[in-house]
Amino acid sequence: MIRKREDKTETRQQLVDEIALLRRKIVRLEKSELQRNKAEDALRESEEKYRNLVESTLDLIFVVNKEGTYTYINPRFENATGYSSCELAGQPFTTLLHRSTSSPRSSDSRKGSGSGHPALRGGASAQERREDPGGVPRDDPIRWQGPGNGRFGIGRDITERRKADDALRRIAADLAKAQELAHVGSWRYSTDRKQSLWSEEMVRILGLDPRQGAGFDGDLETFVHPDDWPQFHASVRAALDGAPYGLEIRILRPDGSTRHVFAMGEAELGPDGKVKGLFGTMQDITERKQVEKTLREQQEQLRTLSAKLSEAEEVERRRIARELHDQVGQNLTVVGSTSTS
Numbered sequence: 001m002i003r004k005r006e007d008k009t010e011t012r013q014q015l016v017d018e019i020a021l022l023r024r025k026i027v028r029l030e031k032s033e034l035q036r037n038k039a040e041d042a043l044r045e046s047e048e049k050y051r052n053l054v055e056s057t058l059d060l061i062f063v064v065n066k067e068g069t070y071t072y073i074n075p076r077f078e079n080a081t082g083y084s085s086c087e088l089a090g091q092p093f094t095t096l097l098h099r100s101t102s103s104p105r106s107s108d109s110r111k112g113s114g115s116g117h118p119a120l121r122g123g124a125s126a127q128e129r130r131e132d133p134g135g136v137p138r139d140d141p142i143r144w145q146g147p148g149n150g151r152f153g154i155g156r157d158i159t160e161r162r163k164a165d166d167a168l169r170r171i172a173a174d175l176a177k178a179q180e181l182a183h184v185g186s187w188r189y190s191t192d193r194k195q196s197l198w199s200e201e202m203v204r205i206l207g208l209d210p211r212q213g214a215g216f217d218g219d220l221e222t223f224v225h226p227d228d229w230p231q232f233h234a235s236v237r238a239a240l241d242g243a244p245y246g247l248e249i250r251i252l253r254p255d256g257s258t259r260h261v262f263a264m265g266e267a268e269l270g271p272d273g274k275v276k277g278l279f280g281t282m283q284d285i286t287e288r289k290q291v292e293k294t295l296r297e298q299q300e301q302l303r304t305l306s307a308k309l310s311e312a313e314e315v316e317r318r319r320i321a322r323e324l325h326d327q328v329g330q331n332l333t334v335v336g337s338t339s340t341s
Contacts, residue, residue: 060155068093080157176200183284187220188268190277196220205261205284207253225250225258232263239265240275248285260289 054061054074060081063072070088078084081096088095176199179185185202189195196219200210206223224232228249235245244266251259265280 058156060153060157062153062155064093064151064153070095077155180204185282185284186280187282188277188279191275192277202282205259205282206251207255207257207259223251223253225252235263236265236278236280239267239278239280242267242275251282259284259286261285 057074058076060077061072061074062070062077065071069090069092070085073081073083073085073088081088083096179199179201183201183205185205186199187202188197190197198206203210221229221233231247232249235247239245244264246262246264248260248262251261253259261282262285263280263282265278267275268277268279270276
């Protein structure tokens with residue numbers, strides 16, 4: 001009986017231990033399930049955020065598989081290209097590439113997969129041209145990311161930006177041409193960098209080669225005539241205090257020739273109202289000065305000729321007066337003699 005009691009006690013203890021072990025396992029499973037639920041909730045929240053980000057971004061986002069065919073495009077991609085996700089699903093990546101950017105291999109891949117394109121072979125970024133449904137070329141910088149079995153791409157439509165850049169380049173070219181025609185150069189000086197930037201016409205006025213570039217950190221004192229430098233320097237210093245200037249000075253070119261210019265300048269202010277630099281122009285007025293000199297010389301010659309003409313007229317009047325006086329005197333003498341006889 002004692003042995004049976006001991007067996008029952010041992011069996012009861014085993015059951016208690018097993019129940020405690022099961023309870024611990026249940027607690028661990030409950031914790032594990034809770035953690036898994038939290039992880040799933042966090043994953044769903046992350047996926048929702050990712051989906052909202054991808055769906056609302058201004059970038060063109062797309063995914064291609066290892067064969068180079070589209071598996072996903074976001075709404076911005078659809079709006080920019082004019083193609084729907086259904087139309088591009090399963091189509092090769094090179095379908096939208098413009099002919100000017102498609103290599104022979106990628107051009108062939110239009111008929112099949114797009115995996116031959118260099119970007120799909122591990123390129124990190126690329127500059128691509130594509131065509132919208134109307135055949136109009138568009139420009140996209142593309143970045144790639146992903147494993148070897150596919151690629152995740154982000155593109156941005158920069159067509160309008162490139163149009164704006166082209167317009168700015170045309171405006172800059174027109175401005176340079178206008179300066180050349182008007183013989184007006186411009187310069188800008190930064191007080192922070194202690195550096196000057198001269199336009200091509202400014203460089204040309206100073207007698208330098210514009211092909212060497214328009215950016216210089218030199219000093220205008222090198223080119224201003226020594227007799228005119230004190231006045232010019234004082235005007236520039238006054239401009240830093242907010243007083244614009246305009247004056248005529250002479251420029252000495254490296255070849256020894258002298259040019260007359262009309263210089264103007266004023267201070268440039270930053271957002272805080274402090275002077276951040278100077279901006280000035282120089283107009284080559286050498287030809288005008290030469291014309292003015294020629295006109296002055298001609299006017300002086302005209303005054304001299306006019307004075308000589310007046311002198312000649314006075315001499316002629318005096319001669320005529322004498323001749324008339326003598327003739328009248330002779331006539332009066334003759335008349336007197338005739339009356340006496």
